[in-house]
Amino acid sequence: MEALQKVPESKMKIRFHDCDPFNHLNNSRYIDYIVTARGDQLIDHYNFDIYQLAREKGIGWVTAQTQISYITPAYLMEEVTIQTRLIACSEKSLLLEAFMWNADKSILKALMWTKLVHFNLVTRRSQQHDEALIHFFGQIVHPLPAAVSFDERVKSVMHKK
Numbered sequence: 001m002e003a004l005q006k007v008p009e010s011k012m013k014i015r016f017h018d019c020d021p022f023n024h025l026n027n028s029r030y031i032d033y034i035v036t037a038r039g040d041q042l043i044d045h046y047n048f049d050i051y052q053l054a055r056e057k058g059i060g061w062v063t064a065q066t067q068i069s070y071i072t073p074a075y076l077m078e079e080v081t082i083q084t085r086l087i088a089c090s091e092k093s094l095l096l097e098a099f100m101w102n103a104d105k106s107i108l109k110a111l112m113w114t115k116l117v118h119f120n121l122v123t124r125r126s127q128q129h130d131e132a133l134i135h136f137f138g139q140i141v142h143p144l145p146a147a148v149s150f151d152e153r154v155k156s157v158m159h160k161k
Contacts, residue, residue, distance in 0.1 A: 006142035008041040009083040011103065014074050025074035030110050031066060034098040037082035046140065054121060061094065061116035067150040068112040071158070079103040087144055089137040091128045093117050097144075097153075111157055113150050 018029040025033070042048040054060045074080055081101045088095035094116045100109040120127045129137070148156065 004139050005045050006140055007083050007085045008045040009081055010037045010041055010044070011079055011081055012037060014076055014078045014080060016076060019076045023076040025076075025109075027070060030068060030070065030074070030100060031112065033080070034082055034084070034100060034110075034112055035114075038084045038096065038098065041084055046136075048136065058120060058122040059127070060119050060121055062119045063114055064093065064117045065115040066112065067114075068110055069150075069154045070110050071108045074100065074109045080109060081105050085142045086137060086140050087113075087142060089129075089134075089141050091134075092126055094137065099157075108157065111154055113153070 012033055014025050014033075018025055018032070020026050039050060042050060050060060079102075081103055082098060083101070083105075084096060084098045086094055087097045096112075096114045096116065098110075098112045098114070100112075101107065102109065117126050118129050118133075119125070144153070
């Protein structure tokens with residue numbers, strides 16, 4: 001069986017309606033671009049459609065916490081590369097890490113961590129991941145080499161630049 005890609009990436013172009021008067025991507029829109037890219041990557045790289053799961057099985061994930069560090073601005077009509085990876089999973093939650101880079105990945109624009117909680121849309125309560133989900137996450141999880149805080153992770157990435 002072929003190993004699944006653990007750090008998928010995709011390209012997006014920064015659009016006018018997402019920018020502030022200085023032609024910078026609006027801070028809240030970084031999250032939208034990253035979440036959109038991750039949703040597309042799940043379908044494109046893993047054939048894992050979270051929207052279909054919500055419709056057919058009544059399950060999904062809700063955001064419990066988002067931490068983001070804005071490193072350098074993303075500009076109007078700039079093409080950015082977004083990389084995402086699952087860095088931790090548990091019986092009820094996931095921790096996603098995302099990088100937004102310029103097109104050739106030489107300039108980091110933002111780093112984001114999002115904690116997602118597995119959620120039953122019918123009962124409106126969190127629930128445990130089933131065995132199939134745990135197996136899937138085990139195939140794609142790409143943990144950090146050591147446990148660090150978000151701030152420590154930002155510093156380590158900035159130090160590597």
